[in-house]
Amino acid sequence: MNALRSLPAWLLLLALALPAQRKLDERTTTVGMRGKIEQVVLPGSELVAKPVAAEAPLVLRVLATFPHGTDSRYDLEYCGLVPGKHDLARYLVRKDGTPASGLPALEVEVRPLLPPGQVEPHELEPSPPPRLGGYPALMVTVGIVWVLGLVALLFVGRKRKAKAAGSTAGPATLADRLRPIVVAAAEGRLDEGGKAELERLLLAYWRRRLGLEQQKVAQAMPVLREHAEAGVLLRELEAWLHRPGPRPATDVGRLLEPYRNVAASEADA
Numbered sequence: 001m002n003a004l005r006s007l008p009a010w011l012l013l014l015a016l017a018l019p020a021q022r023k024l025d026e027r028t029t030t031v032g033m034r035g036k037i038e039q040v041v042l043p044g045s046e047l048v049a050k051p052v053a054a055e056a057p058l059v060l061r062v063l064a065t066f067p068h069g070t071d072s073r074y075d076l077e078y079c080g081l082v083p084g085k086h087d088l089a090r091y092l093v094r095k096d097g098t099p100a101s102g103l104p105a106l107e108v109e110v111r112p113l114l115p116p117g118q119v120e121p122h123e124l125e126p127s128p129p130p131r132l133g134g135y136p137a138l139m140v141t142v143g144i145v146w147v148l149g150l151v152a153l154l155f156v157g158r159k160r161k162a163k164a165a166g167s168t169a170g171p172a173t174l175a176d177r178l179r180p181i182v183v184a185a186a187e188g189r190l191d192e193g194g195k196a197e198l199e200r201l202l203l204a205y206w207r208r209r210l211g212l213e214q215q216k217v218a219q220a221m222p223v224l225r226e227h228a229e230a231g232v233l234l235r236e237l238e239a240w241l242h243r244p245g246p247r248p249a250t251d252v253g254r255l256l257e258p259y260r261n262v263a264a265s266e267a268d269a
Helices: 002-007 008-020 134-166 174-186 191-212 217-226 230-242
Strands: 028-030 034-042 047-049 058-069 070-080 086-088 092-094 106-111
Touching: 028 034, 028 134, 034 058, 047 058, 047 191, 070 086, 070 106, 174 191, 174 217, 174 230, 191 230, 217 230
Parallel strands: 028 106
Antiparallel strands: 034 070, 047 092, 058 070, 086 106
16 A cells, blocks of 8 residues: 555556556457457458458458557457357458468458348249239220220320420439438437438449349448448448437538449439
8 A cells, every 4th residue: 555655646557547448359240240459469460351242251451550569550450240260360461462472360250130040032933913914904905005095185284384394404313312311310310211212222223233143132232331432421320320429511513423424313213
């Protein structure tokens, strides 16, 4: 006790603060959730994450790199897409492009979301609608043509006026379709239905553009989140929906810039 009293006050405060500065070491997550491992020392020259492959069971990011003598310290973030144990060292490569050999194992475990024994349902396959044929189809066709002719005779003048009025406005874009939903999310007014609609529009458009239509949503989402264009609005959406506290001012126009020259129908699956 006498020895503690003799220590300077700043040294005592430093000793008390050291245990609180713990580094994150999340070696276990569930499918689709992120995990972080901070301040891990790896030998050799600087390392970077390998490019994301289409069928990769895990996505790895190098958040920060620090010098550590002849080696380096890293803050890593990973997201598992397939349950099981994975070695993060397999997803690293030297910054100069050479293989990262001689690295210690960085094993993590990705647990499934479903409880043991529960079978995941198959995705629904689209089926063509039943076809009409014969006399009923002919009668339906004649009736439709008759109704359309009557409508054209009654409202041809009104249609011409509407067409002239609408000729001054350009076609609706995907940015126009997204704007009210994005503004509601930025202001904290977006409900679950609006969130689902926003995610559906973004996933439908980017999966089609990037050729990810055959991948499941759980596999495509991490790839889109890291994409240079698709990830901007997705990451902002996650920040708005999952981080409490006041929201800073957001430039909605900048977020919607990639969608200004895209037709609104491009987001219809």
